[in-house]
Amino acid sequence: MLPGKPHHVSQLASSQLQTQIPGIGLGNSAKAHQRANSIHRCFLSGDHNSLVHAFVVYVRPILEYNSVVWSPCLKCEIEEIEKVQRRFTKRLKGLKNVSYSDRLCRLGLPSLELRRLHLDLIFCYKLVFNLVSVNFSRFLSLARFKRPEVMRTNCTNHGQTALFAVDFFLLREL
Secondary structure, eight states: OOTTSOOSHHHHHHHHHHHHSTTOHHHHHHHHHHHHHHHHHHOOOOOHHHHHHHHHHHTHHHHHTTTTTSOOOSHHHHHHHHHHHHHHHHTSTTOTTSOHHHHHHHHTOOOHHHHHHHHHHHHHHHHHTTOSSSOGGGTEEEOOOSSOOEEEEEOTTTOOEEEEETTSEEEEOO
């Protein structure tokens, strides 16, 4: 193995992607893995809350950087990004043999894929209500309803009934 040369296929691919498109998510996954490993090495406490908080503050922003512009759509890309959180949570004391979804529930973390979806929806909201200086019509078109169809559902957090407009966003073009 030569110093400074990529010694793994994903590092080679990541380095090529970073030179072509700065800020791309896959290129940052190696950096995120390094930071997650540093958290495990540097924190002497085995307290899950402090370790997860450090992960959320120092690692997750790397993985979510520019995710609205570049959101992975291939399964291998999604898994590569999710692998960072999967490995970090697996290394927490007492969670090694627990499934990933159960670990996320116990730690109160959403999956990174769900986080990206949430960020996409926030950006769509900002587009619709002109909270960003981007031409709305280039990305979305609204469906015109005489009366919006409304769906009732129980909100799981507070047990309150919430109303959601169905098909609010008709089409998203990239």
